[in-house]
Amino acid sequence: MILPTEYCQRREQLMSKLGNGTAIFHSAPVAVMHNDVEYNFRQDSDFFYLTGFNEPQAVAVLAPHHQEHRFILFVQPKDAEKEVWTGYLTGVEAAKKKFGADEVYPIAELDEKLPQYLEKADQIYYHLGREHAFNKTILKHWQRMMAGYPKRGTGPMAMASTNPILHAMRQVKSPAELELMRKAVDISVEAHNYAREFTQPGRYEYEVQAELEKIFRMQAALGPAYPSIVASGVNSCVLHYVENNRQMQDNELLLIDAGCSYGYYNADITRTFPVGTKFTPEQKILYEIVLKAQLAAIAQVKPGNPYNQFHDVAVRVLVEGLMDLGLLAGDIEEIIKEEKYKPFYMHRTGHWLGLDVHDCGSYKQGEDVWQSLQPGHVVTVEPGLYIGPEIKPVEGQPEIPEKWRGIGIRIEDDVLVTESGHEVLTAEVPKSIEEMEG
Numbered sequence: 001m002i003l004p005t006e007y008c009q010r011r012e013q014l015m016s017k018l019g020n021g022t023a024i025f026h027s028a029p030v031a032v033m034h035n036d037v038e039y040n041f042r043q044d045s046d047f048f049y050l051t052g053f054n055e056p057q058a059v060a061v062l063a064p065h066h067q068e069h070r071f072i073l074f075v076q077p078k079d080a081e082k083e084v085w086t087g088y089l090t091g092v093e094a095a096k097k098k099f100g101a102d103e104v105y106p107i108a109e110l111d112e113k114l115p116q117y118l119e120k121a122d123q124i125y126y127h128l129g130r131e132h133a134f135n136k137t138i139l140k141h142w143q144r145m146m147a148g149y150p151k152r153g154t155g156p157m158a159m160a161s162t163n164p165i166l167h168a169m170r171q172v173k174s175p176a177e178l179e180l181m182r183k184a185v186d187i188s189v190e191a192h193n194y195a196r197e198f199t200q201p202g203r204y205e206y207e208v209q210a211e212l213e214k215i216f217r218m219q220a221a222l223g224p225a226y227p228s229i230v231a232s233g234v235n236s237c238v239l240h241y242v243e244n245n246r247q248m249q250d251n252e253l254l255l256i257d258a259g260c261s262y263g264y265y266n267a268d269i270t271r272t273f274p275v276g277t278k279f280t281p282e283q284k285i286l287y288e289i290v291l292k293a294q295l296a297a298i299a300q301v302k303p304g305n306p307y308n309q310f311h312d313v314a315v316r317v318l319v320e321g322l323m324d325l326g327l328l329a330g331d332i333e334e335i336i337k338e339e340k341y342k343p344f345y346m347h348r349t350g351h352w353l354g355l356d357v358h359d360c361g362s363y364k365q366g367e368d369v370w371q372s373l374q375p376g377h378v379v380t381v382e383p384g385l386y387i388g389p390e391i392k393p394v395e396g397q398p399e400i401p402e403k404w405r406g407i408g409i410r411i412e413d414d415v416l417v418t419e420s421g422h423e424v425l426t427a428e429v430p431k432s433i434e435e436m437e438g
Contacts, residue, residue, distance in 0.1 A: 001263065002176050004100055007052050010169065011071055014050065015064035017165050021123035022065075022156070024114075025050060026134045027058040040223075045355040046127075046162070048264060049170055053099055055090060057107050063117040069102040072117060077106045110137070118145050120154050127161045163360070171361035172376035173354060177265060178416065181354070181378065182425060184221065184262035185414060188269050189428045191215040192256060196436075199254055201275055205230040205244040212258050221260035225267060226357050229257035232275060236408030237388035239347060250276040253283055255408055259357075266357045268380050269426050270412030273436040282403050284433065286385050289321030291431060293383040294411045297349055301379060301415045301422040306370035307363050311349035314383040318345055322385075329398050340394045344387060350380040353414055373417045378425070382412030
């Protein structure tokens with residue numbers, strides 16, 4: 001678990017970079033599923049990272065220049081009638097003690113109290129996100145501060161996003177964060193390994209999904225980190241297939257892309273294996289190409305390497321394999337530069353992983369410079385090949401024989417960058433041909 005001291009350290013680290021600015025963070029909204037039925041609440045990741053506070057209708061303010069209050073919360077007050085319907089609220093008094101705020105106010109007092117934390121700031125740090133109503137609230141206060149600047153001589157004359165500062169912090173995982181990610185991985189590993197044993201011809205994709213997600217919840221995970229993909233046969237060629245309603249057949253592959261969320265931290269694993277006992281010759285050939293690409297890519301995950309390097313290595317291995325099969329033809333450098341492989345491989349080889357499945361943080365520093373990997377980064381490495389039944393090659397490339405069509409393969413692991421190289425967190429899910437057929 002993340003201790004209160006770590007949340008405090010995160011806030012202090014962020015405030016040390018704000019200068020004389022004030023940072024404002026808004027909680028996630030309550031999302032409506034349909035009519036008046038709500039989804040389970042999931043806190044905004046930035047808000048949670050800085051506070052650990054898991055309720056809607058809340059605002060966090062960091063004002064390092066304020067003489068008395070540097071960390072301020074606005075929260076819902078206790079309300080016995082409301083709590084009967086939607087659960088217990090922390091309330092103003094308890095929030096101050098539990099979450100270490102210097103001051104806590106009822107959320108209804110935001111307009112009244114916020115100006116005192118802005119009037120001595122020279123900049124507002126706030127990310128203009130999707131909360132349009134709250135965006136208007138912040139812009140209103142900023143405009144008022146600017147209007148009063150000539151009389152006061154102080155106040156924020158500029159606004160900047162918190163994302164470049166905060167998201168760089170979030171990219172580097174602490175030991176406590178990695179402990180939660182390892183737990184999410186351990187649960188997801190157990191689920192994947194059982195799902196492979198459970199899979200057999202005649203069963204439905206949703207049966208496999210049910211077994212996966214049962215293990216998630218039985219092991220105290222919050223649930224799936226994202227909609228579970230259980231894709232058999234031609235469905236494996238659909239990247240974000242989520243219907244999961246097809247009956248699985250012998251001589252097909254099953255692609256499972258699933259992971260759980262534990263303590264808000266996520267795992268993300270993909271394996272592809274035969275529904276029956278063995279790969280067909282074509283499936284086996286393509287699987288070996290993808291596995292070779294993944295192993296080569298993982299070898300490039302180490303401190304100092306640019307983020308794009310493991311993707312570039314994976315692409316080259318995939319292209320070489322497709323050329324050997326006669327599915328691509330020509331000069332390999334031209335094929336790669338002009339992305340003529342895209343009908344077979346249309347996504348990148350990974351993404352950041354953490355509080356969000358596609359976690360925050362920049363991939364590039366400027367137009368041409370990629371972010372360098374550093375210890376504490378966690379990435380997914382997930383090359384694939386997808387030869388859909390209706391696939392059309394790039395002009396000038398070979399026609400695709402029927403025997404290859406309908407095969408989709410992806411292999412994904414979660415990889416931690418360490419001081420000396422990397423650690424494959426998800427290594428306990430088998431992926432060799434022998435283990436997939438075992």
